[in-house]
Amino acid sequence: MKSRYQYRCYPTPGQRQSLARLFGCVRVVWNDALAMCKQSDKLPKNNELQKLCITQAKNTEDREWLKQVSAIPLQQSVADLGVAFKNFFQSRSGKRKGRRVNPPRFKRRINRQTARFTRNGFKVKTSKVYLAKIGDIKVKWSRPLPSQPSSVAVIKDCAGRYFLSFVVEVEPEIEPPRNPSIGIDLGLKTFASCSNGDKVDSPDYSRLYRQLKRCQRRLAKRERGSKRRERMRVKVAKLNAQIRDKRKDFLHKLSTKVINENQVIVLEDLNVGGMLKNRKLSRAISQAGWYKFRSLCEGKTCIQNRDFRIISRWEPTSQVCSECGYRWGKLDLSIRTIVCINCGVEHDRDDNASVNIEQAGLKAKSCQEVGVGQTHDVKWTGSACKTSDEAVCGEPSTHREYVQLKLFDW
Template sequence: MKARYQYRIYPTPGQRQSLARLFGCVRVVWNDALALCKQSEKLPKNSELQKLCITQAKKTEAREWLTQVSNIPLQQSIADLGVAFKNFFQSRSGKRKGKKVNPPKFKSRRSQQTARFRKGGFKTKTSKVYLAKIGDIKIKWSRPLPSEPTSVTVIKDCAGRYFLSFVVEVDPEIKPPKNPSIGIDLGLKTFASCSNGEKIDSPDYSLLYRKLKRCQRRLAKRERGSKRRERMRVKVAKLNAQIRDKRKDFLHKLSTKVVDENQVIALEDLNVGGMLKNRKLSRAISQAGWHEFRSLCEGKACKHNRDFRVIGRWEPTSQVCSECGYRWGKLDLSVRTIVCVNCGVEHDRDDNASVNIEQAGLKVGVGQTHDVKWTGSACKTSSEAVCGEPSTHREYVQLSLFDAFGITVLVGR
């Protein structure tokens, strides 16, 4: 299977100028080809676009500077545009799984810049990488490449950092799992509550967010087009990159640990879009990275031959006792511990939900339990598990004084 390995590079000032020229040429070829596609009634072939936007464009005065860069990234830009249109049409027709893909857009020089080289346009060395018409660029090999790369993408992010992303063939090492299964309940302060009793707290981003908030206020006061505004924009981009890298590092390490140690991984299909409508928690929810964690677990589970299962969002994991199956109904978010009135066991809210997620995940096959909009019988607790009428926004408290008489006191919140 194919995988990407990304490394940081440190080009010289002259090489940065050459890379800026390369990024500009690739962006112009993409935009010219996209403009031709939008003007045409029928989508042109890649060979026709290459002839019009590269070969013939080099002979004109307006595009003669395309000859200053390697021809390989320009051709790959046209090929990437063809793949983008193919994904868009297959997504609209239903042949492509997942979310709907939007049509390709025009590229801007203010966003992330990329250029892709295939074999013949690059060569890896001990401490450097050769790129056609760029030269040998210093690279930081943080880990060895598992095999010979088939292509490499040069990336410049909004913070001004440069990276090389290699595509290689890998043979994943499949290790025997320590545990048969695990259920994970995702949260905000406690990012993950596992069914084995382990709790993983979210990283602390408070200091970085305070700095980011202060810099964004300063950026809003800078005059547009000034050098001071550009310097502050780069500073804000660097802070955003630090937060993103810190979150990505945390999610990668946690997902790797979960997939390596468990054969079956069960998660809940969270309605993140609906949760974002809560104006008090929308920022914290969007910054948690729940969707990214789910994507990483799903990809690594497929890579290491693990079973990744997602239960439906309508499963009442927080409303059912994991010991006896009694359903007590909805609870307010402030209620963190529950005493079951049926069996008398005291539960932590998140731990109880993680155990229910694991049990629900083991009952179904690989993949999702049901469609996210289905509210049928598969989404509800069975009648055998319901011992009484569920309550709404109440907390059950069982008092020892009345245990001898078998009386349960219901205290409303």
Template sequence: MKSRYQFRIYPTSGQRRSLARLFGCVRVVWNDALAVCKQSDKLPNNSELQKVCITQAKNTQAREWLKEVSVVPLQQSVADLGVAFKNFFSSRKGERKGKKVNPPRFKRKINRQSARFTKRGFSIKAAKVYLAKIGEIKTKWSRPLPSQPSSVTVIKDCANRYFLSFVVEVEHVIKPALNPSIGIDLGLSTFASCSNGEKVDTPDYSRLYRQLKRCQRRVAKRQRGSKRRERMRVSIAKLNAKVRDKRRDFLHKLSTKVVDENQIIALEDLNVGAMLKNRKLARAISQAGWYEFRSLCEGKACKHNRDLRVINRWEPTSQVCSECGYRWGKLDLSIRTIVCVNCGVEQDRDDNASVNIERVGVGHTHDYKRTGSACKTSVEAVCDEPSTHP
């Protein structure tokens, strides 16, 4: 199975200029190839686009500076455009799973920049990585590569940070799960309430958000196009990157722990789009990362042979007692502790919901929206003994 390993790099000032030149050439080749595709009645293949946008363009005065960079990332840019068009057409025909894919767009200079090298364009030398016509770049190896990489992508984000992303072949070792199943109820202050009684609090981003708010007020007073505004924009991008990295680190560690320890993971299908319409909680919900956590669990469950089950969003997990099954109805969000009027057991609202999510996910309780004829007990499972009730 192929996987990506990303590492931080620290290029010198000269290498930064060379990388800026490389990103610009890759972006221009992409935009030129996309313009040719939009002007053509029939979509040209990759070899035709490379001939027009790279080989012939180098001999013109307007594009002669394409000779200053390696041809490998330029060819990969045209290949990536072909993959983008293929995904777009497959999505429109219904052959691709997931949401509809939009057609490829022109690239801009201010966005995230990247360039991809294949095996003939890079090599690993001790603690550095050599890129064609760039040189040996100092790399921060946070972990060893499991195998020889087949390609590497040089990335520059909006915060002017540089990364190398390797594609390697990984053999995942499947370990036996410690627990048979778990139900997880996601929230805001408490990110995850598990059916085993464990609670995971949301990381504190308050200090970073205060700094971000202060910088956003300052950048609004800067003149557009000035160097001071650009420096403040980079400061805002760095703060956003810190928030994003902190959230991603938290979600990766939590999802890895959940998938490693449990065979069946039950989650609730949250309607995040509708929740964002609540103007008081929209920012907190969008910053929580519920969908990203679900996506990470899905990918890691597939790798480690785990079963991830998502129950229906209309299942009344917060309206049913997990002890006796009595349904008390809807409750206000301010009510965090519930005393069941039927059995008298006092329990936490989120813990009660997580237990109900686990039961529905495992199959001990019928799904609220799936109790029709398809879920009725089969004839073979019906007991032949006469009933003892009159």
């Protein structure tokens, strides 16, 4: 299978100028090709766009500086635009699973810059990597490459850092799981409450957020177009990058641990869009990274041959006793401990929900075979998605089942 290995690189001042020239050329070719696609009635093919935006454009006075960089990243930019349009159309027609993909947009100079080289445009050396018309760039090899890379992408983020991202073929090492299944209830202060009793606290971003808030206030007072505003913008971008890297490292380590130790992983389909309407918790919810954790777990289960399941958001995991199945109804978020009036067992709110999530996930596959229970399709809820009678202990559900039909006109 193919995987990406990313490393930090440190180009010299002269190489930074060459990379800035390369990023500008790639950006201009992308924008020119996208403008032609929007003006034409039928989407042009990649060969036609390369001929118009690269070959013929080099012979004009406005685009003759395209000859100063390698032609490989320019061709890959047009190819990436074709893939972006393909993903957009397949997302609208339903052939592509997952979230809806937006149409490609024009690139800006201050955003994240990328340029991709194929095998003929780069060469991996002992401590450096050679790029066509750029030279040997010093790379910090944090881990060895498992195989010969097929392509490499040069990345410059908004904070001014440079990276090299290699595409390589890897053979995953499948480890036997220690536990048969686990249910995970996601939260804010306690990020994950597991059905086996483990709890994982969220990282502390308070110091970085205070610095970011202070720098954003200063950035708002700087005059647009000034050098002081540009320096403050870079400082804000660096703080955002630190927060993003810290969150990404936490989510990767936690998802890897969960996937390696368990055979069946069950999560709940959270309505994050509805939760964001709570103005007191919207910022904390958006910064928690719940969907990122879900996507990481889903991707790593395919590598380790694990079973990943998502239960319906309408499952009353916080309203049912995990011991006897008695349903006590909705509870305020301030209530963290519940004593069941039926069996007398004292439950922690999050631990009880994680156990119910695991039980509902294990029942889901057998329930689907007989046509009742839950359906793990977040785009549709109907009679086949209602909770089974065993989960509510004979009491009728207060939720109404309905079907949402959405017609997309693009």
